[in-house]
Amino acid sequence: MTTNTISALERQYIVLTQGGLPVCAKPYHWVAEQLDMSVDDVLTMTIDLKARGVIRRIAAVPNHYKLGYQFNGMTTWDVCDDRALEFGKKVGDLPFVSHCYLRPRHLPQWNYNLFAMVHGRNEQEIKQYQHQINELLSEVLQTHQGPANDILTSTRILKKTGLRLTSTK
Amino acid sequence: MEFDLLSQQLINSYQRDFxxxxxxxxxLAQQFGVSEQQVLTTLKTLKKNGVLSRLGPVFNHQQAGSSTLAAVAVPANDIDRVAEIINNFEQINHNYAREHHYNLWFVVTAPTPEDLTQALTDIGDATACEVLILPMEKSHHIDLSFTVCFKPVMEQVS
Structure with a gap:
């Protein structure tokens, strides 16, 4: 597991912006003022944090429930290891997949190594997506350690809070 | 909820590229052929009515600390009690009930790998459950937004 060393100033930047940037014409000016930096330095720091993978993307984060996507399904797949990365990327490119990860198997209880989260407005839509992923993966799925795939639909959200860093280390 | 064209464009193009x-x-305004003020007004409205939860940097939890997906298998009639025990851990930021033998799925985040291991042990002890630990294999990590298809939403509301 690699860890990025984050400077004190970068930590301040994270704490300040993790709740979002203000919706105004010059959002980075606001950051610059708060952190007593120049706007150029804020932009350079942002580019650097992105390059190091600390920031994944700078984006609008939609509330999928408000958009009508009230169902999500975690589809899980047993894909042969030497093709997993290649096909994981293909699955991640599907427009209805929000997250796609490779994770280690835990045999014999858990034989799936590829996880793809799909979102839909009803259960039928999610099953349809599962079917489409199944077709895409057909040549690399394996069944010698258990079923080739499964889908875990969410019945209830029991807790959901964004990760928050605190200003003290 | 109905969305005008600019809202739709902003929601979809913005999930990845700011x-x-x-x-x-x-x-963005130049890209969509509208004024900067129109973009700001639309984004403010989308934020106000909760369609956008926020705008800004999305941080990689793994880089800011250590995290993993985990699951436990709990008898159906015991799910609320166990979920409450798990949710009381401050290291938990997501917990979903799912229809499966493994029926509680949660994300655990801690400042260091050692803290993470400790938290997982504590959760196992507190719930008397064997915890299935499924960390992301970092080098193969893919993280994407998804395209919102607006048509059915419009049909639903009309």
Whole structure:
């Protein structure tokens, strides 16, 4: 597991912006003022944090429930290891997949190594997506350690809070 | 909820690419052929009515600490009690009930790998459950937004 060393100033930047940037014409000016930096330095720091993978993307984060996507399904797949990365990327490119990860198997209880989260407005839509992923993966799925795939639909959200860093280390 | 064209464009194009410059909303406005003020007004409305939870940097939890997906298998009639025990751990930021033998799925985040291991042990002890630990294999990590298809939403509301 690699860890990025984050400077004190970068930590301040994270704490300040993790709740979002203000919706105004010059959002980075606001950051610059708060952190007593120049706007150029804020932009350079942002580019650097992105390059190091600390920031994944700078984006609008939609509330999928408000958009009508009230169902999500975690589809899980047993894909042969030497093709997993290649096909994981293909699955991640599907427009209805929000997250796609490779994770280690835990045999014999858990034989799936590829996880793809799909979102839909009803259960039928999610099953349809599962079917489409199944077709895409057909040549690399394996069944010698258990079923080739499964889908875990969410019945209830029991807790959901964004990760928050605190200003003290 | 109904969305005008600009809202739809902003929701979908914005999930991935926020121009990184002095006046990002001006750049988007030029892209969509509207004014900067229109973009700002639309985004403010989308934020106000909760369609967008926030705008800004999305941080990689793994880089800011250590995290993993985990699951436990709990008898159906015991799920609320166990979920409450798990949710009381401050290291938990997501917990979903899912229809499966493994029926509680949660994300555990801690400042260091050692803290993470300790938290997982504590959760196992507190719930008397064997915890299935499924960390992301970092080098193969893919993280994407998804395209919102607006048509059915419009049909639903009309």
């Amino acid at each position: 121009p990184l410059c002095d006046r990002p909303f001006l750049k």
